[in-house]
Amino acid sequence: MKTRKKRLSHNAHTVALLAPLEVELSAVRYMLDEEHEQLPATKNNLIRYVPGQLSQHNVAIASLPAGYRGTISAAIVARDLARTFPSIELRLLVGIGGGVPSATADVRLGDVVVSVPSGTQGGVVQYDLGKQTTTGFQRKGFLCLPSS
Template sequence: MLTHDDYLLGWVCALPLEMAAAQAMLDEKHPELPSPSTDDNAYMLGAIAGHNVVIAGLPSGSYGTNSATRVLSQMRSTFPRLEVGLMVGIRGGVPSDSNDIRLGDVVVSKPTGSCGGVVRYDSGKALQGGRFEHTGSLNQPPQLLLTHLSLLQAEMMGRTEEADGLIWSGVQKVLGQNPHLQRKFGCPGPDQDTLFSAKYPHSAEGGLKVSCARCDRHQTVSRTLRSSMEPHVHYGIIVSGDQVMKDSEARDRLDQELGILCFEMEAAGLMNQLPSLVVRGICDYFDSHKNKEWQGYAALTAAVYSKLFLSRLKPRTLKQWNKPRSLSLFAIG
């Protein structure tokens, strides 16, 4: 019978939608284990690619760095042998001339130069002339995660998207085995992916606050149709913080300053105490326009990528890891 000590990997989600995608990744489900009275988390237990995994979600309606830190802190206390964690979810992408990010794509944090892969965008100091200097540093993931990340990256680069895209085929397998998920987690289609000019805000004319039906289609950015349904995976800097970003012009200013790929709201509270690899499924462009129909599919592409990563990180390798005791967080979205 499995005990708390048999679980070496934690998977944390911010939204119920993300937990549903994570649950669909389980190769087998395990019975519940008792938790101490000091632990408010609710857990799903199971196995993914041979790893015993603990899945937990943030409290309903509670987001941000502090909430994620509390959930993971309690998870560590209840499951003391945890070595690696995953935080799987959805967030907004930062499209640019150099990064053709689209809805449903996956963004993975990767160290670049002096940056560990994640930057806190709402922490720093205002300077003369209206400039803002980002201060403080966040840890990068341990070598164990980065070497296996490189392994998966190389494998995906060597495959033809049209014939056997790993993420797209993984998504289709999940939906084929769980037809009831199709409506919520299926791909809306490339024709539903609209990128508006950064200078054009969402139109709420006629009270249509949750639809872009009356937004001016002449203000869209022209992009070449992709030859494959396979989501692209982008590696680089992710910015994180508690402040919600829905300003496309501010988004692009940060991109010019830091060269970023994605905004999210949890990882900054975890990186220094828990070395983290952040992975996010892209469900919008962090502007004022509405793309909620992509949330389920983006959650699923991130979860499928996570399972692909775990299938390269062998359970025996994780058990024999002789690094100093610490929990590494793999955050996905």
């Protein structure tokens, strides 16, 4: 017997998981305790949403449309997500990332990493901002501090 999915309003969702790539969306979708019925699309919104429940929280998983990538596309997803789900209080970017190994941390692909701002640095290293030198890779920058 097929069970009927719950249908909640856009306002019922308080946590957003942004999974930019299809493979990331698929992985996050398997984490859901329960998947909810799709909500009606809002005007001028191309973003794909998967509503559900994860550990007692109503979540909306957002994914980029096929063929879209990059920081501008991700910013559009975040903007449209805020318009579509006005009660979202917590937004988490989930996905595949690279590690930045150091003498004190053995971070590898597949590890769970949570960034922590420190001093004037935002806690997230944008490793592709830099150049290779004879002494190694020299970073040119980092992402800004989160808003308070």
